[in-house]
Amino acid sequence: xxxxxxxxxxxxxxxxxxxxxxxxxxxxxxxxxxxxxxxxxxxxxxxxxxxxxxxxxxxxxxxxxxxxxxxxxxxxxxxxxxxxxxxxxxxxxxxxxxxxxxxxxxxxxxxxxxxxxxxxxxxxxxxxxxxxxxxxxxxxxxxxxxxxxxxxxxxxxxxxxxxxxxxxxxxxxxxxxxxxxxxxxxxxxxxxxxxxxxxxxxxxxxxxxxxxxxxxxxxxxxxxxxxxxxxxxxxxxxxxxxxxxxxxxxxxxxxxxxxxxxxxxxxxxxxxxxxxxxxxxxxxxxxxxxxxxxxxxxxxxxxxxxxxxxxxxxxxxxxxxxxxxxxxxxxxxxxxxxxxxxxxxxxxxxxxxxxxxxxxxxxxxxxxxxxxxxxxxxxxxxxxxxxxxx
Ligand code: NAD
Numbered sequence: 001x002x003x004x005x006x007x008x009x010x011x012x013x014x015x016x017x018x019x020x021x022x023x024x025x026x027x028x029x030x031x032x033x034x035x036x037x038x039x040x041x042x043x044x045x046x047x048x049x050x051x052x053x054x055x056x057x058x059x060x061x062x063x064x065x066x067x068x069x070x071x072x073x074x075x076x077x078x079x080x081x082x083x084x085x086x087x088x089x090x091x092x093x094x095x096x097x098x099x100x101x102x103x104x105x106x107x108x109x110x111x112x113x114x115x116x117x118x119x120x121x122x123x124x125x126x127x128x129x130x131x132x133x134x135x136x137x138x139x140x141x142x143x144x145x146x147x148x149x150x151x152x153x154x155x156x157x158x159x160x161x162x163x164x165x166x167x168x169x170x171x172x173x174x175x176x177x178x179x180x181x182x183x184x185x186x187x188x189x190x191x192x193x194x195x196x197x198x199x200x201x202x203x204x205x206x207x208x209x210x211x212x213x214x215x216x217x218x219x220x221x222x223x224x225x226x227x228x229x230x231x232x233x234x235x236x237x238x239x240x241x242x243x244x245x246x247x248x249x250x251x252x253x254x255x256x257x258x259x260x261x262x263x264x265x266x267x268x269x270x271x272x273x274x275x276x277x278x279x280x281x282x283x284x285x286x287x288x289x290x291x292x293x294x295x296x297x298x299x300x301x302x303x304x305x306x307x308x309x310x311x312x313x314x315x316x317x318x319x320x321x322x323x324x325x326x327x328x329x330x331x332x333x334x335x336x337x338x339x340x341x342x343x344x345x346x347x348x349x350x351x352x353x354x355x356x357x358x359x360x361x362x363x364x365x366x367x368x369x370x371x372x373x374x375x376x377x378x379x380x381x382x383x384x385x386x387x388x389x390x
Pocket of ligand 1: 041096141147179189
């Protein structure tokens with residue numbers, strides 16, 4: 001029951017709030033680095049952002065290089081550009097990839113150091129630049145977390161790093177920006193939100209406050225993800241999914257994630273798969289592995305997903321992984337790691353099996369457990385239980 005709760009980001013949530021970008025940014029700086037994707041999916045929104053910023057006399061330097069699974073090279077290039085242009089504020093406009101690159105640049109630019117050296121423990125001594133985060137996916141919650149997730153292709157690593165400096169100063173969270181997401185990205189990112197919520201809810205670090213946020217996020221995903229995938233123009237579903245994404249982001253900042261993220265990030269590092277998909281494919285087997293270690297919480301998940309009426313706590317807990325498998329099938333995501341190229345006992349197993357990787361998970365995991373979890377995640381016809389896992 002002991003906890004501390006610190007959350008310094010101002011959240012501005014609502015349909016149409018993107019129009020406040022110029023005003024909100026001008027309060028923090030006069031020369032903005034605008035970090036986004038290469039021009040394609042968000043071209044219109046980026047043009048709108050430039051217009052909104054110009055209206056408030058904010059000079060803009062565009063850094064449109066934030067590709068999915070961003071690397072430390074991208075961050076270092078962006079930091080160099082921010083220094084050259086004398087930027088005093090950084091805007092991350094896009095999904096987790098764009099927001100994470102922005103958050104990392106805001107620390108690396110004034111520090112005048114490679115971001116990976118900071119991740120490896122180099123102390124942060126210069127004041128970081130303020131960040132304005134504007135999510136365009138409903139998935140990572142990066143606008144509400146103190147994480148950045150950056151890949152190091154040379155080391156084959158993709159990891160989340162937590163520092164208080166990574167909290168955005170302000171996040172503008174506008175569901176209208178998510179209407180253009182295609183069904184597949186809606187499904188993958190929406191499942192990322194569910195994975196955050198389930199893992200924060202069941203983490204060893206869960207607190208009464210993170211539980212409130214995570215439980216509500218689980219309930220909202222259960223009600224609205226299918227609708228958002230089936231009809232991208234369903235504004236109510238988009239709004240509730242974006243809210244779930246932010247709530248789950250705050251929850252993981254306080255309660256961390258568990259083994260589906262450990263496995264998912266290793267898969268992302270090796271196979272460069274979309275983050276939401278990698279964690280989703282690991283989630284059901286991880287729930288099978290964990291559910292009887294904390295049946296109260298897993299029975300809670302079943303009930304938050306609208307099932308389990310009349311069942312004992314044990315039976316409701318055991319039902320929870322199957323409900324997640326059905327959701328994955330309904331939104332037409334591949335249901336197994338084999339579909340994205342993972343094989344038994346490949347590099348992923350070695351990457352996940354490192355000391356401390358199970359620190360937040362409700363149940364400890366050893367090398368054998370990781371091996372069974374990966375085997376149990378390979379295809380929809382497999383499960384952790386099938387391989388004799390208790
Ligand atoms: P993403 O940012 O990688 O974007 C995925 C794709 O969606 C891109 O091709 C992009 O062009 C497209 N896209 C984005 N918004 C769109 C829109 N509105 N319309 C049409 N297309 C759009 O995806 P993501 O899942 O949001 O972010 C994943 C990254 O975030 C991963 O690197 C992951 O590890 C990281 N992450 C960070 C945190 C955190 O707290 N910092 C938490 C979880 C995940």
